[in-house]
Amino acid sequence: MNTNKNKMFKSSWTYHEAPESTDHIQIKEQYELYINGAFTKPVEGKYFDTINPSNNQKIASIAEASKKDVDKAVKAAKKAFKGWAALSGKERGKYIFRIARLIQERAREFAVIESLDGGKPIRESRDIDIPLAANHFFYYAGWADKLAYAFPNRKVKPVGVAGQIIPWNFPLLMAAWKLAPALATGNTVVLKPAETTPLTALKLAEIIHDSGLPKGVVNIVTGAGATGAEIVNHPEVDKIAFTGSTGVGKYIQNAIAGTHKKVTLELGGKGANIIFEDAAIDQAVEGIINAIFFNQGHVCCAGSRLFVQESVANVVIQKLKDRMETLIVGDPLDKNTDIGAINSKKQLQTIENYIKIGLNEGVEIYQPDCNLPKKGNWCAPTLFLNVSQSHRIVQEEIFGPVLAIQTFRTIDEVIEKANNTPYGLSAGVWTQTGSKIFHLTQKLNAGVIWANTFNKFDATSPFGGYKESGFGREGGLHGLSSYVTFD
Ligand code: NAI
Ligand code: MG
Numbered sequence: 001m002n003t004n005k006n007k008m009f010k011s012s013w014t015y016h017e018a019p020e021s022t023d024h025i026q027i028k029e030q031y032e033l034y035i036n037g038a039f040t041k042p043v044e045g046k047y048f049d050t051i052n053p054s055n056n057q058k059i060a061s062i063a064e065a066s067k068k069d070v071d072k073a074v075k076a077a078k079k080a081f082k083g084w085a086a087l088s089g090k091e092r093g094k095y096i097f098r099i100a101r102l103i104q105e106r107a108r109e110f111a112v113i114e115s116l117d118g119g120k121p122i123r124e125s126r127d128i129d130i131p132l133a134a135n136h137f138f139y140y141a142g143w144a145d146k147l148a149y150a151f152p153n154r155k156v157k158p159v160g161v162a163g164q165i166i167p168w169n170f171p172l173l174m175a176a177w178k179l180a181p182a183l184a185t186g187n188t189v190v191l192k193p194a195e196t197t198p199l200t201a202l203k204l205a206e207i208i209h210d211s212g213l214p215k216g217v218v219n220i221v222t223g224a225g226a227t228g229a230e231i232v233n234h235p236e237v238d239k240i241a242f243t244g245s246t247g248v249g250k251y252i253q254n255a256i257a258g259t260h261k262k263v264t265l266e267l268g269g270k271g272a273n274i275i276f277e278d279a280a281i282d283q284a285v286e287g288i289i290n291a292i293f294f295n296q297g298h299v300c301c302a303g304s305r306l307f308v309q310e311s312v313a314n315v316v317i318q319k320l321k322d323r324m325e326t327l328i329v330g331d332p333l334d335k336n337t338d339i340g341a342i343n344s345k346k347q348l349q350t351i352e353n354y355i356k357i358g359l360n361e362g363v364e365i366y367q368p369d370c371n372l373p374k375k376g377n378w379c380a381p382t383l384f385l386n387v388s389q390s391h392r393i394v395q396e397e398i399f400g401p402v403l404a405i406q407t408f409r410t411i412d413e414v415i416e417k418a419n420n421t422p423y424g425l426s427a428g429v430w431t432q433t434g435s436k437i438f439h440l441t442q443k444l445n446a447g448v449i450w451a452n453t454f455n456k457f458d459a460t461s462p463f464g465g466y467k468e469s470g471f472g473r474e475g476g477l478h479g480l481s482s483y484v485t486f487d
Pocket of ligand 2: 050051052053116117118196197198
């Protein structure tokens with residue numbers, strides 16, 4: 001009955017388009033590498049295209065860094081290290097504060113470019129990605145002159161040159177997560193953004209340049225996996241920080257085995273979102289939507305496995321389907337949009353392949369009516385119902401707007417099911433009973449556990465995984481530790 005009402009609502013009400021303007025955006029036709037404080041052409045003269053995934057049109061040409069370029073960047077970082085590490089924390093902090101303020105000043109431009117290059121809804125890049133990125137720089141700028149308090153009675157030293165490789169799902173935010181703690185603790189950096197979303201990192205290079213940061217302290221090199229591998233294998237890199245797939249994480253760990261390099265890996269996830277019968281059901285339904293459809297489900301900590309207590313399963317699933325009828329899938333730059341474009345053709349193929357796998361495994365599927373745009377990469381929000389633990393769509397990370405739903409009866413059962421995954425990154429618990437929340441946070445094997453909310457991020461709070469989700473923590477006081485050594 002409800003569903004009909006929502007369908008009627010949808011057909012009789014249309015939102016007027018509300019596109020964010022792109023007039024104020026400056027995007028160059030071609031971007032170079034940022035090495036030793038200068039925008040530098042790649043030695044081999046190779047470039048690749050970055051595409052707008054909502055229409056598959058080219059946005060700009062991007063330099064492809066070869067082994068020689070990476071070597072130049074690492075050498076520049078190494079040369080800059082002595083001076084930067086010797087600077088007082090207070091002085092380092094000033095630069096980092098300046099970068100934070102410059103991001104805030106140009107927040108609108110960053111938000112639009114993030115949505116153009118990666119496909120995420122403007123509401124999310126405007127209200128989440130960009131403010132959180134600025135926040136991260138502010139937060140770690142504050143630590144720069146307080147390291148003695150962060151590590152009392154210990155003498156801390158920076159590690160050296162950090163090689164940082166980031167993914168395409170939160171491009172500017174991941175650059176902030178990597179750069180801010182590294183700089184605050186006195187390290188220098190070679191950072192590589194993902195090949196499908198390099199633009200905001202290159203804009204950040206412009207801001208870093210404007211901030212007057214000493215040359216060579218931050219170097220930004222663009223390219224695909226081969227460029228990333230050059231950073232990983234460079235003998236003068238002292239630390240690798242990686243966020244991305246578990247496959248590449250394993251490769252990195254193998255590649256640096258037996259070297260002096262420190263490493264942190266933030267890899268995939270298959271987060272359990274658990275709804276108890278005593279939860280506030282409407283809020284929980286909103287939480288399920290946010291957990292899996294935020295950023296098209298391209299979220300390592302997404303709540304991609306839903307566990308609903310049997311007594312409320314019917315009502316929760318009906319309400320969830322009703323809510324999905326009202327989701328707007330489309331133009332990332334439209335302020336009404338809930339779900340934007342899938343980041344790349346390759347990722348769309350991965351998701352579509354998993355949907356096929358689910359169907360072949362005989363799982364019941366639900367997708368709302370939605371008119372997907374003709375051009376570009378799109379995927380309707382999808383539920384898989386009545387799944388079992390052994391289904392591949394329950395075990396493997398899909399990284400798209402696809403939710404696998406199971407029911408449970410008892411706490412012990414749901415703990416066992418939730419932990420039955422190779423991953424251990426995130427989980428969510430929905431209940432009005434505080435003691436249940438404490439019980440589950442002790443028993444669930446996940447780095448981040450949300451209670452009566454989901455996908456909330458904060459610079460002051462550590463983030464990271466267990467098992468195949470990787471190791472090391474980013475954010476908060478914990479995030480400083482991976483960038484320091486002790487005398
Ligand atoms: P990926 O792991 O290949 O890409 C992440 C970053 O690693 C990019 O900057 C890429 O250029 C770089 N890279 C690739 N190969 C490398 C190598 N051999 N050495 C060093 N750097 C390398 O991820 P991909 O292929 O784009 O996505 C595949 C799957 O990975 C997704 O479907 C999703 O399941 C997962 N993923 C998880 C992310 C997370 O936040 N944990 C982010 C991106 C992807
Ligand atoms: Mg792109």
